[in-house]
Amino acid sequence: MxxxxxxxxxxxxxxxxxxxxxxxxxxxxxxxxxxxxxxxxxxxxxxxxxxxxxxxxxxxxxxxxxxxxxxxxLGYPAGFAARLTGQPQARAVWRWLAGSLTDGPDNRNSRFETAARINRGFGGRGPFWGRPRSLPLPDLPETKAVDYPALGLAERRQVETVEPRAQPVWKLYTTGAAGGQxxxxxxxxxxxxxxxxxxxxxxxxxxxxxxxxxxxxxxxxxxxxxxxxxxxxxxxxxxxxxxxxxxxxxxxxxxxxxxxxxxxxxxxxxxxxxxxxxxxxxxxxxx
Incomplete structure (x- = not known):
């Protein structure tokens, strides 16, 4: 190489x-x-x-x-992509987000609203969680109240078992969260x-x-x-x-x-x- x-x-x-x-x-x-x-x-x-x-x-x-x-x-635990887009590919999620999430030149963006929309497709019970308390999005829990086995998804990707200090991709807010990014x-x-x-x-x-x-x-x-x-x-x-x-x-x-x-x-x-x-x-x- x-x-x-x-x-x-x-x-x-x-x-x-x-x-x-x-x-x-x-x-x-x-x-x-x-x-x-x-x-x-x-x-x-x-x-x-x-x-x-x-x-x-x-x-x-x-x-x-x-x-x-x-x-x-750059991806989510196995099974998420197919349920969101119909295709078991990370690229399909990138494309879906590019067409669904707004992000302006002043940094204003719809990441929390987009996560709530995704959660509604899963019955409003996750997989994403974390938001400011002042943001009224009932389909996006403020704290982790998600039953991942019930959703048929893992909380962590395989790589996050190798590097356990890395936060789960579903966490969008508060210290260490990388899900919003x-x-x-x-x-x-x-x-x-x-x-x-x-x-x-x-x-x-x-x-x-x-x-x-x-x-x-x-x-x-x-x-x-x-x-x-x-x-x-x-x-x-x-x-x-x-x-x-x-x-x-x-x-x-x-x-x-x-x-x-x-x-x-x-x-x-x-x-x-x-x-x-x-x-x-x-x-x-x-x-």
Missing amino acids: SGFDRVIVADWSAAGVLSPVRPSPDAIWLGSTDAGGTETRYFRSRAEAEAEAFLAAAIAARPGRLLIGFDFP GLVGQPMIHRLSALPGVAVWPFDSPEAPVVLTEVYLSLLARAVAAEAASIKDEAQVRLLSRALWTLSQAGSLGPLLATPPAPVTTEEGWILGAGHKAALAGALQCA
């Missing part, structure tokens, strides 16, 4: 308003590493990040190779994956010119904590992009991109680096 000439890691956000003008936590941060070093950038909106960074990077990467990791889930992020994956030469791992082969994948920023929690950075998000994307790029240049990224079993490769997705924390931490020592 040939290496990547550039690695971008994105800390995403599901915020419903523009992030502050001054670089701040809990917003969108990009860490980018190539032969020239590592840099980070801050974005106030998802639209700005997609237009100015990802689309441009995907086009500019050729003839080199580009890896982009997003810190939100998944709902607003997957429509972007739908758009980016339609570009020529763009693949999404593990659903596609990782040999494409541009490869998109899911990452989990806490894989390097110890290294980030040791930095004592003023903004944790900035340190996370900087260090993980550097670690992945270093492994790629050393020809050691192959084990992280090994093909997992179905339904991971069709529905659930996988976190790049899950089960390989030691390799990522070692790469930082060599960087």
Whole structure:
């Protein structure tokens, strides 16, 4: 497997308003590493990040190779996609969300309303949960009150048994929730994956010119904590992009991109680096 000439890691956000003008936590941060070093950038909106960074990077990467990791889930536990769309494919969910969820240039979005609509299709009993108390959506529980076995769905994907600190994809609100980022992020994956030469791992082969994948920023929690950075998000994307790029240049990224079993490769997705924390931490020592 040939290496990547550039690695971008994105800390995403599901915020419903523009992030502050001054670089701040809990917003969108990009860490980018190539032969020239590592840099980070801050974005106030998802639209700005997609237009100015990802689309441009995907086009500019050729003839080199580009890896982009997003810190939100790219799939859901097996069975969800078919019940929502009629097709047991993560791509069908991306397409459905792209046509159903609104997300404006000011970050206003319908993620909670969309989740409530999905829940109604499951009888109003989940699978999504978590919302502000002030938001009157009776089909979206404020707290986890979901019987997943009764719904015929798992609470966690296979990868979240390997990395149990990762929150369930159904959780949309409060500390550590990544489900909201998944709902607003997957429509972007739908758009980016339609570009020529763009693949999404593990659903596609990782040999494409541009490869998109899911990452989990806490894989390097110890290294980030040791930095004592003023903004944790900035340190996370900087260090993980550097670690992945270093492994790629050393020809050691192959084990992280090994093909997992179905339904991971069709529905659930996988976190790049899950089960390989030691390799990522070692790469930082060599960087």
